[in-house]
Amino acid sequence: MIDLGKHNVLGIEVNAIDYDAAVDRVIAAGKQRKSMAVTALAVHGVMTGVSDQEHRYRLNQFDLVCPDGQPVRWALNWLHGCELSDRVYGPNLTLHLCQAAADSDVSVFLFGGTDEMLREFSRTLGDRFPGLHIAGIRASEFRTLSPSECDALAEQINDSGAGICFVGLGCPRQEVFAYEMRNKIEMPMVAVGAAFAFHAGMLSQAPNWMQRHGLEWLYRLVCEPRRLWKRYLTTNPAFLFRLGCQRLGLLHRQVDQGRQPKTTIRFG
Template identity: 45%
Template sequence: MSLNYSTYQLFVPKYADVDYESASDIIIENAEKRNSFGVSALAVHGLMESVKNPDLKSLIDKIDLIVPDGQPVRWALNSFYKLGMKERVYGPELTLHVLEKADKNGLKVYLYGSTKDTLKSFRLFINTQYKNVHVCGVHEDRFREATEEEDQSDVQKINESGANIVLVGRGCPRQEFWVANHKDKVNAVMMAVGAAFDFHAGNIKQAPAWMQLNGLEWFYRLTQEPKRLANRYLVTNSMFIFRFLKFRYFLRRPF
């Protein structure tokens, strides 16, 4: 029986009204069938990239399930649509829910993206915590776009591996481009959850729970990686706030 879910547009993306349980159920249902199904955990940064980037904007609708990764996204959706979402659907946490259910079903997972060392550590984490999940392949990021021949080879390797789920860790928005562009090519659920690779590989510490609950994870991560994340959080978050106020109180619509 197919699991249905409603979507609500916020500026550009159409976010699903889901929680961890329902989102992971949807993913596992499609994974068992090896459907070509795209998933993105899209926080403020990804949302604003889709607003600024016409190419990403045109592709974002190809992604089947977009979940509200950030607390500000959840707050905005609740404000516009009165949804009553009680929690965000955070990519790294969603990954754990999916792996737990994949473990119960003995599914195959393919890791695509990130660095050799991170992939090694992430694979070890999965093998240790989820013994019935078979990591059927890994692919280190080239940190450039693949040639047509390379891409065809990548797709062939993934499909021949029998993967049910491809975890994609290429950073936003590169991973969203990859997922959208490989719909109907890769016979698996493709999850754009880049931060999950570094967190679960042990490269980066997650913010304390109270900061996550109060939408302050961005501040914690900024203190950890100020040079890399300053523009993303200070500029992008300000743009989000401005756009939210404009659409909420002047245009009185969410897009």
């Protein structure tokens, strides 16, 4: 079990942690019904914080920021000598947490995606983890919620009796949701991005060899070129350039806390 605390990656505090330690922390908080904001960031997630001061502030308030992408793990190893042997990939973290939740009698709530996606995701989890109790599901409205709708959603999740809430709204909406709801929802909120679509069978994952070599972005680019070309062909080079500058001491010498958001955004 590895948990080396938070380390500066381009001004974002990322936990140098493995699956076992991440699961242990989330399950412990889930048993206590203790609020906790958790995410797993790949390059795009990190760079969203780099380019947006308010979002950088949100990310640096999270309790646990896992290194989802291989390049983020490599950055921790290269910059800070963490010697992590594996990343903490959101879709796999979801499965690890569901197994631990089933073993610990901690129920889960699924929030995000469409009704169809949630039905398939729930079925997959039920088949794979017979002891897992899914306390509730709620599809996204794909819009900004009113204050009263936001309160009603928090009440629904809390009243379900769940100990963990998985959030699948996509980056950065899911991180905004977890940040804004951290004082309303009384359990860990785990932002896991495409895990819902992957495990529902609606989106294919890159082959293992591509994942191991940090080429998952290329697989997704080939699958969705029109949607993702700008993200990967501009964001990835910018990440590498800034990483080199941080290593040379030219940029991101300290964690940049960013700017506290002035307005509340209620994605749901």
